[in-house]
Amino acid sequence: xxxxxxxxxxxxxxxxxxxxxxxxxxxxxxxxxxxxxxxxxxxxxxxxxxxxxxxxxxxxxxxxxxxxxxxxxxxxxxxxxxxxxxxxxxxxxxxxxxxxxxxxxxxxxxxxxxxxxxxxxxxxxxxxxxxxxxxxxxxxxxxxxxxxxxxxxxxxxxxxxxxxxxxxxxxxxxxxxxxxxxxxxxxxxxxxxxxxxxxxxxxxxxxxxxxxxxxxxxxxxxxxxxxxxxxxxxxxxxxxxxxxxxxxxxxxxxxxxxxxxxxxxxxxxxxxxxxxxxxxxxxxxxxxxxxxxxxxxxxxxxxxxxxxxxxxxxxxxxxxxxxxxxxxxxxxxxxxxxxxxxxxxxxxxxxxxxxxxxxxxxxxxxxxxxxxxxxxxxxxxxxxxxxxxxxxxxxxxxxxxxxxxxxxxxxxxxxxxxxxxxxxxxxxxxxxxxxxxxxxxxxxxxxxxxxxxxxxxxxxxxxxxxxxxxxxxxxxxxxxxxxxxxxxxxxxxxxxxxxxxxxxxxxxxxxxxxxxxxxxxxxxxxxxxxxxxxxxxxxxxxxxxxxxxx
Amino acid sequence: xxxxxxxxxxxxxxxxxxxxxxxxxxxxxxxxxxxxxxxxxxxxxxxxxxxxxxxxxxxxxxxxxxxxxxxxxxxxxxxxxxxxxxxxxxxxxxxxxxxxxxxxxxxxxxxxxxxxxxxxxxxxxxxxxxxxxxxxxxxxxxxxxxxxxxxxxxxxxxxxxxxxxxxxxxxxxxxxxxxxxxxxxxxxxxxxxxxxxxxxxxxxxxxxxxxxxxxxxxxxxxxxxxxxxxxxxxx
Ligand code: SF4
Numbered sequence: 001x002x003x004x005x006x007x008x009x010x011x012x013x014x015x016x017x018x019x020x021x022x023x024x025x026x027x028x029x030x031x032x033x034x035x036x037x038x039x040x041x042x043x044x045x046x047x048x049x050x051x052x053x054x055x056x057x058x059x060x061x062x063x064x065x066x067x068x069x070x071x072x073x074x075x076x077x078x079x080x081x082x083x084x085x086x087x088x089x090x091x092x093x094x095x096x097x098x099x100x101x102x103x104x105x106x107x108x109x110x111x112x113x114x115x116x117x118x119x120x121x122x123x124x125x126x127x128x129x130x131x132x133x134x135x136x137x138x139x140x141x142x143x144x145x146x147x148x149x150x151x152x153x154x155x156x157x158x159x160x161x162x163x164x165x166x167x168x169x170x171x172x173x174x175x176x177x178x179x180x181x182x183x184x185x186x187x188x189x190x191x192x193x194x195x196x197x198x199x200x201x202x203x204x205x206x207x208x209x210x211x212x213x214x215x216x217x218x219x220x221x222x223x224x225x226x227x228x229x230x231x232x233x234x235x236x237x238x239x240x241x242x243x244x245x246x247x248x249x250x251x252x253x254x255x256x257x258x259x260x261x262x263x264x265x266x267x268x269x270x271x272x273x274x275x276x277x278x279x280x281x282x283x284x285x286x287x288x289x290x291x292x293x294x295x296x297x298x299x300x301x302x303x304x305x306x307x308x309x310x311x312x313x314x315x316x317x318x319x320x321x322x323x324x325x326x327x328x329x330x331x332x333x334x335x336x337x338x339x340x341x342x343x344x345x346x347x348x349x350x351x352x353x354x355x356x357x358x359x360x361x362x363x364x365x366x367x368x369x370x371x372x373x374x375x376x377x378x379x380x381x382x383x384x385x386x387x388x389x390x391x392x393x394x395x396x397x398x399x400x401x402x403x404x405x406x407x408x409x410x411x412x413x414x415x416x417x418x419x420x421x422x423x424x425x426x427x428x429x430x431x432x433x434x435x436x437x438x439x440x441x442x443x444x445x446x447x448x449x450x451x452x453x454x455x456x457x458x459x460x461x462x463x464x465x466x467x468x469x470x471x472x473x474x475x476x477x478x479x480x481x482x483x484x485x486x487x488x489x490x491x492x493x494x495x496x497x498x499x500x501x502x503x504x505x506x507x508x509x510x511x512x513x514x515x516x517x518x519x520x521x522x523x524x525x526x527x528x529x530x531x532x533x534x535x536x537x538x539x540x541x542x543x544x545x546x547x548x549x550x
Numbered sequence: 551x552x553x554x555x556x557x558x559x560x561x562x563x564x565x566x567x568x569x570x571x572x573x574x575x576x577x578x579x580x581x582x583x584x585x586x587x588x589x590x591x592x593x594x595x596x597x598x599x600x601x602x603x604x605x606x607x608x609x610x611x612x613x614x615x616x617x618x619x620x621x622x623x624x625x626x627x628x629x630x631x632x633x634x635x636x637x638x639x640x641x642x643x644x645x646x647x648x649x650x651x652x653x654x655x656x657x658x659x660x661x662x663x664x665x666x667x668x669x670x671x672x673x674x675x676x677x678x679x680x681x682x683x684x685x686x687x688x689x690x691x692x693x694x695x696x697x698x699x700x701x702x703x704x705x706x707x708x709x710x711x712x713x714x715x716x717x718x719x720x721x722x723x724x725x726x727x728x729x730x731x732x733x734x735x736x737x738x739x740x741x742x743x744x745x746x747x748x749x750x751x752x753x754x755x756x757x758x759x760x761x762x763x764x765x766x767x768x769x770x771x772x773x774x775x776x777x778x779x780x781x782x783x784x785x
Contacts, residue, residue: 154762156778214660216664221698225697
């Protein structure tokens with residue numbers, strides 16, 4: 001278990017935990033971000049209930065599973081929606097020969113999928129889990145790829161039969177209206193390779209169960225094979241690949257900078273902030289365009305307009321980073337290079353875009369949000385109540401569209417955000433319409449941020465433009481240091497858990513993807529609604545399968 | 551007859567060319583071809599070609615793409631369809647949602663084990679003749695994820711590919727270039743090269759009875775279609 005970290009989280013909180021949990025705590029750990037308590041596999045629910053109901057840890061942000069030489073371990077990263085800096089990690093070790101622990105699903109709904117993933121990739125079993133099946137890999141897969149003794153060269157057999165109709169014959173009589181419908185994995189409305197198993201009663205959705213894993217590209221394994229310094233950074237671009245590259249890179253950058261104790265120069269932080277917000281605009285534009293496509297089915301106006309604007313942003317980002325989508329621009333301790341020369345041109349180009357943006361936003365409002373047909377489709381459909389959203393660990397525009405005021409840029413500040421003037425957007429409608437509104441307004445807020453960054457960059461003294469801290473060529477953080485750090489990506493809280501083992505590669509690299517948690521709520525949002533609303537809800541969740549499956 | 555001879559004499563005609571013209575414009579039907587076709591078309595010009603070549607030309611200039619998004623590359627693919635790059639300029643801009651209406655499949659992204667059989671299925675559903683453009687390094691070799699336990703090392707392990715567009719992701723311009731190259735090939739009547747395809751959809755009952763198959767025998771029905779991945783043999 002990890003100890004020996006200089007940054008001790010505040011003593012008061014530890015004492016509180018001690019009092020609350022008493023002798024259920026077997027041992028203490030210190031993670032860089034939070035105190036950790038080690039508990040018995042049999043006490044999981046008990047401890048988590050206490051923490052949730054009495055201490056207010058209502059957000060189960062992530063569940064990490066990993067295997068050590070001598071044991072398996074599950075870590076529940078808990079937070080508070082009201083204050084995400086107040087964190088605690090619940091560590092549950094299980095023996096190698098019997099990796100069974102209690103499921104957290106009754107406490108946090110979101111643990112359902114997270115534990116299935118842990119079972120799938122690492123091989124830990126959860127008692128009491130409602131449905132412990134593989135989630136990312138095919139049902140017939142042999143072995144657990146992130147466990148110790150997995151042999152990657154063994155052959156595997158994958159079936160095509162998962163799309164068989166699971167309805168029992170007694171539900172299939174000729175009079176009944178029950179019908180099973182496979183949406184995807186190749187379907188225009190699923191935004192990639194997602195499969196939704198839908199049971200319909202007439203036109204009403206009785207049950208919608210997303211089936212994921214069609215784009216599981218072993219991102220965690222790839223990162224575990226790469227060195228901290230340079231080899232990991234290209235991968236984040238490919239998690240949420242809708243031009244949100246810089247936002248994702250920041251998640252890794254933030255985690256490694258905490259782990260290796262690197263201080264980033266302020267100038268670099270301003271550039272990062274600007275780049276990240278440009279990415280957010282591009283990403284929300286795509287969400288908007290494809291949502292209009294899903295809801296109207298029109299390929300001509302809104303969709304093309306949003307792509308017109310994305311092209312402009314991609315040009316700007318290309319000037320800045322050298323690539324249109326896969327930027328690989330952040331470095332540990334800063335960014336790769338300064339703004340492109342001539343700087344004036346870059347500033348002028350970016351400002352032009354920002355100047356034109358308000359008129360464009362008006363245009364979108366005319367086309368979409370004030371359109372009656374659009375409103376009919378979206379208002380009061382796909383309702384996600386705030387409590388449900390929290391239970392499912394929803395974050396980002398999805399949570400903010402349900403009135404959950406949670407934005408890590410403000411609540412767990414990083415980068416240059418605290419220095420700037422901007423607002424967190426929330427809407428209380430909890431429906432598809434609110435989520436669209438949130439994204440549209442966030443575009444405007446991001447534009448504000450970019451504008452301020454431009455002002456700051458323009459007036460920055462020429463001889464103080466430090467773009468990178470001094471970081472050693474090989475990074476070898478102390479052995480057994482653990483950290484979980486999250487940033488506000490385009491889709492919500494994107495977190496990275498890393499454990500170092502003293503080498504230049506992470507021993508465990510776990511990605512907490514916002515889309516993964518958001519998508520889990522789909523069933524809840526669509527049950528009892530019409531099938532077209534399922535498509536609209538899916539669109540308004542704005543998932544990216546690269547990030548869901550990783 | 552040497553090549554220096556005037557053209558008229560090569561043709562074996564003594565009449566000046568204007569005479570032919572006059573004949574065509576004036577005194578009724580030109581009988582140079584002395585054919586039924588000429589009679590039918592009268593004075594309008596026409597070209598003779600082989601039906602196959604004509605079809606290839608048509609095919610090349612009007613391709614229906616399959617609307618098929620897999621991973622990151624599909625975003626650049628959408629940009630290629632959308633405003634600015636607008637691949638419709640080349641007669642290839644109408645993505646069809648159903649494979650049964652499509653001639654060309656752009657494979658834009660990483661193929662993983664769970665998706666392999668589905669992609670094969672989608673490909674099989676397309677009517678002949680069909681063409682495939684592999685977009686991005688992932689469809690060439692698995693790209694950045696080549697070492698992944700779950701990643702198919704290139705689209706050619708499953709379906710034949712006509713054109714590979716390298717890049718991660720390729721720029722829209724590169725994809726357009728690839729599509730134009732494909733048009734060229736189609737117009738010249740060149741179809742997919744035959745390649746090694748290690749992974750095929752098979753009936754589970756037809757698989758060789760090795761250790762793995764024995765183990766799965768209770769789980770999988772004899773008649774189910776499966777794909778068997780031999781990771782050790784792929785590059
Ligand atoms: S080639 Fe690169 S951009 Fe394209 S799908 Fe693969 S990883 Fe993504």
